[in-house]
Amino acid sequence: MAEYDESGAAAPVAPGRPPTIRDVAREAGVSKSLVSLVFNGGENVSEERRLRVLHAADRLGYRPNLVAQSLSSGRRDLVAIFVSNLHNPLFAEIVGAAKARLAEAGQRTIIVSAQVDDGSGSPVLDRDNLAVLRDLRPSGLITVGTIPEFAELADLTAVIPTVVASAIDATGDVTATIRSDDEAGIDLVVAHLAAQGVRRIAFVGGEGGTVSASRAAAFRSAVARRGIAGAVQSAVAPCSTDDSAESAMAIADADERAAARAWVEAADFTEEAASRAVRRLIAEDRVPDAIVTGNDLTAIGVITALEEAGIRVPEDCRVAGYDDTSLSAIPRISLTSVDPGNRRIGREAAAALLAAIADGTRLGEVLIPPSLVVRDSA
Amino acid sequence: MAEYDESGAAAPVAPGRPPTIRDVAREAGVSKSLVSLVFNGGENVSEERRLRVLHAADRLGYRPNLVAQSLSSGRRDLVAIFVSNLHNPLFAEIVGAAKARLAEAGQRTIIVSAQVDDGSGSPVLDRDNLAVLRDLRPSGLITVGTIPEFAELADLTAVIPTVVASAIDATGDVTATIRSDDEAGIDLVVAHLAAQGVRRIAFVGGEGGTVSASRAAAFRSAVARRGIAGAVQSAVAPCSTDDSAESAMAIADADERAAARAWVEAADFTEEAASRAVRRLIAEDRVPDAIVTGNDLTAIGVITALEEAGIRVPEDCRVAGYDDTSLSAIPRISLTSVDPGNRRIGREAAAALLAAIADGTRLGEVLIPPSLVVRDSA
DNA sequence: ATGAAAGCGCTAACAC
DNA sequence: GTGTTAGCGCTTTCAT
Numbered sequence: 001m002a003e004y005d006e007s008g009a010a011a012p013v014a015p016g017r018p019p020t021i022r023d024v025a026r027e028a029g030v031s032k033s034l035v036s037l038v039f040n041g042g043e044n045v046s047e048e049r050r051l052r053v054l055h056a057a058d059r060l061g062y063r064p065n066l067v068a069q070s071l072s073s074g075r076r077d078l079v080a081i082f083v084s085n086l087h088n089p090l091f092a093e094i095v096g097a098a099k100a101r102l103a104e105a106g107q108r109t110i111i112v113s114a115q116v117d118d119g120s121g122s123p124v125l126d127r128d129n130l131a132v133l134r135d136l137r138p139s140g141l142i143t144v145g146t147i148p149e150f151a152e153l154a155d156l157t158a159v160i161p162t163v164v165a166s167a168i169d170a171t172g173d174v175t176a177t178i179r180s181d182d183e184a185g186i187d188l189v190v191a192h193l194a195a196q197g198v199r200r201i202a203f204v205g206g207e208g209g210t211v212s213a214s215r216a217a218a219f220r221s222a223v224a225r226r227g228i229a230g231a232v233q234s235a236v237a238p239c240s241t242d243d244s245a246e247s248a249m250a251i252a253d254a255d256e257r258a259a260a261r262a263w264v265e266a267a268d269f270t271e272e273a274a275s276r277a278v279r280r281l282i283a284e285d286r287v288p289d290a291i292v293t294g295n296d297l298t299a300i301g302v303i304t305a306l307e308e309a310g311i312r313v314p315e316d317c318r319v320a321g322y323d324d325t326s327l328s329a330i331p332r333i334s335l336t337s338v339d340p341g342n343r344r345i346g347r348e349a350a351a352a353l354l355a356a357i358a359d360g361t362r363l364g365e366v367l368i369p370p371s372l373v374v375r376d377s378a
Numbered sequence: 379m380a381e382y383d384e385s386g387a388a389a390p391v392a393p394g395r396p397p398t399i400r401d402v403a404r405e406a407g408v409s410k411s412l413v414s415l416v417f418n419g420g421e422n423v424s425e426e427r428r429l430r431v432l433h434a435a436d437r438l439g440y441r442p443n444l445v446a447q448s449l450s451s452g453r454r455d456l457v458a459i460f461v462s463n464l465h466n467p468l469f470a471e472i473v474g475a476a477k478a479r480l481a482e483a484g485q486r487t488i489i490v491s492a493q494v495d496d497g498s499g500s501p502v503l504d505r506d507n508l509a510v511l512r513d514l515r516p517s518g519l520i521t522v523g524t525i526p527e528f529a530e531l532a533d534l535t536a537v538i539p540t541v542v543a544s545a546i547d548a549t550g551d552v553t554a555t556i557r558s559d560d561e562a563g564i565d566l567v568v569a570h571l572a573a574q575g576v577r578r579i580a581f582v583g584g585e586g587g588t589v590s591a592s593r594a595a596a597f598r599s600a601v602a603r604r605g606i607a608g609a610v611q612s613a614v615a616p617c618s619t620d621d622s623a624e625s626a627m628a629i630a631d632a633d634e635r636a637a638a639r640a641w642v643e644a645a646d647f648t649e650e651a652a653s654r655a656v657r658r659l660i661a662e663d664r665v666p667d668a669i670v671t672g673n674d675l676t677a678i679g680v681i682t683a684l685e686e687a688g689i690r691v692p693e694d695c696r697v698a699g700y701d702d703t704s705l706s707a708i709p710r711i712s713l714t715s716v717d718p719g720n721r722r723i724g725r726e727a728a729a730a731l732l733a734a735i736a737d738g739t740r741l742g743e744v745l746i747p748p749s750l751v752v753r754d755s756a
Numbered sequence: 757a758t759g760a761a762a763g764c765g766c767t768a769a770c771a772c
Numbered sequence: 773g774t775g776t777t778a779g780c781g782c783t784t785t786c787a788t
Contacts (some may be wrong), residue, residue, distance in 0.1 A: 067513040068781035096495030106505040117474030128486040311421040446765035
């Protein structure tokens with residue numbers, strides 16, 4: 001059903017369709033090209049014509065069509081931000097900060113979500129959104145959080161500058177990776193706990209992603225560094241891959257477990273997995289003095305399972321999270337957590353991308369120093 | 379000029395640029411149009427050619443360029459979902475469900491975020507994203523949650539079918555609005571509270587948006603209906619606008635307040651505002667037996683302020699939320715809340731849009747019946 | 757300084 | 773059935 005088609009003839013202020021460059025040209029009595037020049041900071045355009053064009057555009061309410069611009073010899077001022085996940089407040093902060101920095105530099109940004117909850121459990125890459133992103137031919141790309149099927153972006157990352165924020169780049173061919181210094185963050189937590197005389201510490205996490213694994217590895221070195229590593233810990237020390245947690249459990253027999261003072265209890269980044277891990281600890285009578293987790297959500301799961309068994313937090317067992325999301329600040333939760341400096345991560349990611357676009361700078365991995373926010377849970 | 383450019387003779391599998399329809403045509407030894415036909419479910423294409431084209435496309439890794447498609451006489455299978463806010467898990471559920479339904483109908487969807495956190499406090503409309511959305515010329519639009527400056531979408535809503543999910547359309551010119559039946563939801567809460575013998579009930583909210591106002595109004599009628607409305611309530615009964623809460627407080631003098639059994643305590647949809655409202659209640663010694671809120675976040679703010687003053691929840695004061703977000707299920711919070719049926723809202727929104735696209739059906743306002751999830755807080 | 761003309765990748769009449 | 777011819781809205785040589 002056609003809109004107001006034949007609207008030809010006069011067509012002054014508000015036709016059916018948004019005004020095109022052609023309308024503006026006609027209105028101003030100049031050529032298309034001239035209008036284009038004016039809108040692209042054209043140097044040598046007479047002041048008189050420029051004003052004529054600007055006024056005409058204004059009168060018509062003209063705004064250049066991004067899609068057409070993108071098609072016609074790919075625009076160079078559009079940056080796409082591909083966000084893994086709409087749930088996590090963490091990412092919203094990063095995106096906001098990145099976008100602000102990009103805007104300062106005159107880049108337009110489009111934020112596209114990467115994941116879709118296809119109903120069937122685990123979230124999956126949103127290929128439609130990815131297709132649009134790709135076809136828009138942005139001049140740069142920032143991914144925020146772990147993107148499902150990141151490998152499918154390979155053709156993009158090969159061609160346009162890409163910076164990964166708050167995730168660990170597995171492929172290795174991106175321009176830069178900006179993320180929290182997990183090593184330092186976890187060390188902050190372990191130090192805090194150690195200072196309180198805690199002896200037996202477990203890390204719940206390590207599975208379900210590279211970030212999770214990185215934090216588990218950080219935990220291993222932190223406890224080793226402080227000499228609070230037990231038998232189990234040393235057994236797995238040389239191994240820092242994803243499945244070392246499993247090995248740890250496989251290797252350690254019951255006696256060793258009792259003697260161990262620090263270990264990794266396998267769980268992915270979900271609340272449920274964390275609860276399950278803790279119930280396992282409880283069932284096997286291995287509840288430690290403190291539990292360090294890979295993120296805040298996991299910490300919630302830990303607290304839930306603990307309290308459900310009558311184990312008080314922090315009195316009987318301390319708990320710490322990571323990310324310092326809005327959750328942790330809720331008084332009823334009051335979770336001690338590591339603040340990764342999200343806004344800073346966002347700004348640095350934007351800056352890194354800007355540099356890459358400008359002169360091809362490749363920053364590699366940038367670790368942002370985190371800080372510890374101490375609350376009631378530890 | 380030009381169909382088969384002499385561009386580089388061979389050029390088989392992976393040139394620099396993504397393959398275009400032209401490449402496929404050459405590879406298959408047919409014309410561009412034929413390729414286009416094949417990719418658009420062309421009826422009358424000989425099986426032989428169709429296969430040739432498909433194989434060629436496959437060999438080259440060809441995928442039609444959305445942007446070009448959109449430009450060339452606006453595609454009719456792209457629906458845009460414009461989400462107000464990346465923070466709220468509520469919206470993620472709605473988006474996921476809507477997208478799934480749309481996919482079933484063969485529509486591609488692009489999810490675009492509507493708000494940016496411009497650093498300076500309150501979130502603002504993301505005009506860049508809106509521009510992209512607009513220029514993509516989607517065949518339909520679903521907005522999720524309250525969009526900042528919704529009026530700026532007027533040119534879009536005038537031309538393409540638009541359905542508003544989980545928000546209240548102020549402009550009135552959208553195809554359909556799908557949202558929770560606030561009247562029923564709040565009534566569920568009030569009934570539950572009344573059944574427990576609660577006499578003095580306050581609603582914290584009413585400001586900061588149409589949804590907030592709608593729920594406050596629902597509260598007023600629910601208490602009136604159950605005859606638990608006090609002097610203040612009847613004083614404001616005829617008035618159901620945003621500022622009636624203010625009037626209530628202005629009208630009621632101290633004596634009346636003491637006698638009142640139900641009233642609205644003004645606050646917007648934020649945690650802080652809710653806390654402030656409760657502190658006001660405490661300071662003026664007007665703490666009720668139960669507090670109903672406009673959403674879960676507000677409820678958290680209420681609980682925080684209450685407990686900070688030593689008032690126990692639910693023993694001294696019951697609290698109920700709205701939206702049944704993941705927050706409320708956290709055991710430490712355990713918030714009684716109204717489940718608006720988010721997935722259902724998403725699906726119905728998608729269905730309404732599909733119908734509108736197909737035959738112009740305009741559903742108007744659709745209210746989804748909510749249910750009450752009783753937890754510890756009430 | 758300004759306009760004409762040739763595309764970007766694709767679709768859509770309209771011929772053959 | 774299949775190819776030709778025009779565009780969609782814009783940018784960009786290349787003349788003038």
